[in-house]
Amino acid sequence: MATSSHDDDLQTESALIHAGRPDGKTPVWPVVNEPVYRISTVLYDKAADMKTAAQRAYGDPYYGRRGTPTKHQFEAMVAALEGAEHVMAVSCGLQAITVAMLAFLEQGDHIIVSDNVYDPTRKFADTFLKRMGIETTYIAPIVDEATFTAAFKPNTKLVMTEAPGSGTFEVPDLPMMTRIAHDHGALVIIDNTWATGYFLDVFTLGVDVSVVAATKYICGHADAMMGTVSTNDDGQWRKIFATSNQLGLSVSSDDCYLAARGLRTLPMRLDQHEANALLLAQWLSEQPEVTHVLHPAFPDCPGHEFWKRDFKGSSGLFSICMDPDIDQDAINHLLDAATMFGMGFSWGGFESLFIEMNNLDKSRTAAPFPADGALLRVHAGLESADDLISNLDQAFTSLRTFRG
Template sequence: MHWRSKLVHPTAQAPSGFRSLVTPTYRGSTVVFERQADAADDWRQSEVGYTYGLYGSPTVLELGARVAEIEGARHSFVVPGGQAAIALIYFAFCKAGSHALVPVTAYGPNRELADGLLSGLNIEVEAYDPLIGAEISSLIRENTALIWTESPGSVTMEVQDVPAIVKAAHARGAPVALDNTYAAGVLFDAFAHGVDVSMQALTKYVGGHSDLLLGTVSVGTQKAYEAVGPASKQLGMAVSPDDASLALRGLQTLGVRLERLEASTLQVARWLAEQPDIEAVFHPALPSCPGHKLWQRDFTGSASVFSILFGREIDPSQVEAFVDNLKLFKIGFSWGGVTALAILYPKLDRPGKDYGGRLVRLNVGLEEPCDLIADLEQALGRIQQRDEVAA
C-alpha cells in the first residue's frame, strides 16, 4: 500500500494484554461490521451488539450499566444532561392530547419545558401541590400519561410521599417518573418504592467536580425500557465518551463524598438554624423542612444542598449583600461538587407563599465545615453591622 493508505488502514498495533483499573475511553461514531448481513441500526446495543456510536460506545454503556446496578434498574440510558433526561421522559410517555402532572416545586426548567415546548405540542402539564400525597388521585384523568415526582423539591425542599403517589397513579394506569438527583440515585430507592422511571443529573453528585454535563434515565420494567429506548434514538441523545469517563471516575468516590457531604452539611445547617436572622432552614433531615417525617421513613441519608429563609425584618437588599459578601461560598447555580455555592432566589414561584427575596440556596462542598461556618458568620455579621448603623 501507498503510505497515505497506510495512514488510514494501519497494520501496526500495540501489544495486547494491557490490564488497567480504568475503563478505556472508546471514541467513535462508525461501528465496523464483519459482514453486510450483520449491519443494523438498532438502539438495543446491550442485546444485539454495537451498531452505531449514537447509541453509546463501550465507555458510555458501561457508565449506564454501573448506574443501573446501584439504582437497581432494568437499564439506564445515558443522556447529555439532566434537562435532556427530563425531556426524554416526557417524549417517551406523552403525545399530543396527553395530560401530565408535575409538582409545583419541580426543577425550574422542567416547568419551563411544560409551559413552553410541550404546551405548543398540545401536551398539557398541570402543576400540583408536592405534599398532596394520595389525594393526587383526584387530579388523574383518563388521558394522564405521566406523573412527575421530585423529592425533595427544588429549592424549597418539600419531601413527597412517593409511595402514596405511586399507588394512586398505578391504580389508574399512570406511570410515575422521579427526579432522583438529590439522592444521587442511592439515598432514595426509586424502584423499591414503585417508581417506573427515575432520572438524575450526573452533573451533580456522580460527576462531583463541576466539570461535566450528563444525565441518566433509568427504567424499572421492560415496558418502560421499550418506551424510552426509541425516543432516545429519535431524539439523538448522544453523549461524549470523555464525559462518560469522568462520570465513571466520579462513581468510584461517590460513597465517601456523599458521607462527608452529609456530615458537613448537617453541621452547617444546624448552626444556621440557631442564628437569629434565619427564620427557617429547609433541610430534609431537620424538622423545619416540609415532609421531614417522610424523609425519615423513605431516605437512607441526606445530601449537600439546602435552603435558608431570612427573617421578615431582613430587607431583600441585605440578603443580596449577604450572598455577595460570602468568600468561600461562590455564587453559582448547580450543586453536588467539591465547592460550596450560594444563590439567591428573589422571585421564586410558590403558590400561596411569598418568600420576598429572602430565600438563599446553599451547597456545602468538601471544605472544612468550621471554615464554611466562619464565612457565613462574617457575612451575617455585616447584616447586623448595617442594622446598627441604620439605627
C-alpha cells in the same frame, strides 16, 4: 503530495489511515477503567453482519451515537447505584427529564407535576408540552390522598415529581403517589438528583422511571454535564430507547469517562456533603436573620416524616429563608461576604455554593410558598465544616454592620 510510505507499498495517505488500528484480536489490556472510546464508525467483518446490525442489543457495538464501551460502563455503574435494570446516559440532566417525559406522551395527554420541581421541568411542560397539546395540572409539593386522586383525568399519563424539590425541599409521600398513579394507569417519573440511589431507592417505592442530573453528585467535580434515565421495566425501556434514537440523543465518551470516575467515590463524597450540610444548617438555624431552614432532615421541613421513612440520608443541598426586613442590597452583601462559597448555577461538585433562588418560590401555581423573605440556597461542599462556618460567621457579622 503523496510520498511513499515506509510500510508495505502504500502511499503515506493510505498508510496513515490503516496503521496502528485495533485489529479486534489484540487482547484487551487488564486496566481498571474502560478507556475513552472516541468513535463514530463501528466496522463490521461481513456485509451480512451489517445488514442485521440494527437488531443488535443495546450495549453491543453498533454506531457511535448509540454508545461506546465507555458509555456502557458508566450506565452499568448507574444501574448498580439506582437499582435499575436499564439505564440510558444522556448529555445533561434536563435532557434526561425531557426524554423521559416525551417517551410516554402523545398529543391530547394530561400530566400531573409537583409545584416544586426544577424550574426548567416546569417550563418544558408549560411551553413544549403545551404546544404538543399536552395539558399539565400542578399539585402542591405535599399533597394528601384525596387531593392527589382528584387531579387525575381519564387521559392522565404520567406524574412528574422531585424528592425533595431542589429549591424548597418538601418531601412527597412517594409510596402513596405511586399507588394512586398506578391505580389510574399513570406512570411516576422522579427527579432523583438530590438523593441519588445512594440515599433513595426509588424503585422499591413504586417509582417507574428515575432521572438524575449526573452533572451534580455523580460527576461530582463541576467539570462535566450528564444525565441518566433508569427503569426496571422492559416496555418502558423500549420507549425511552426509541425516543432517544428518534431525537438523536448522544453523549461523548469523554464525559462518560469523567462521570464514571466521579461515580466511583460518590458514597464517600455524599457522606461528607451530608455531614457538612447538617452542621451548616444547624448553625444557620441559630442566626436571628434566618427564619426557616428548609432541609429534609429537620423536623419542621414539610415531608420530614416521609424523608425519615424512605431515605437513607440527606445530601449537601438545602435552603434558608431570610427575615423579610432584610432588603436586596443587604442580601447581596451577605452573599458577597461569604467568600468561601461560590455563586453560580448547578451544585453537587466538591465546592460550597451560596446563592439566591430567583423567583423559584414565586413561580408556583398550586400552592404558594409560605415565606416572604429572600430564599437562599446552600450547597455544602467538601471543605472543612469549621472553615465554612467561620466564613459564614464573618459574613453574617458583616451583614449586621452593613444594616447598621
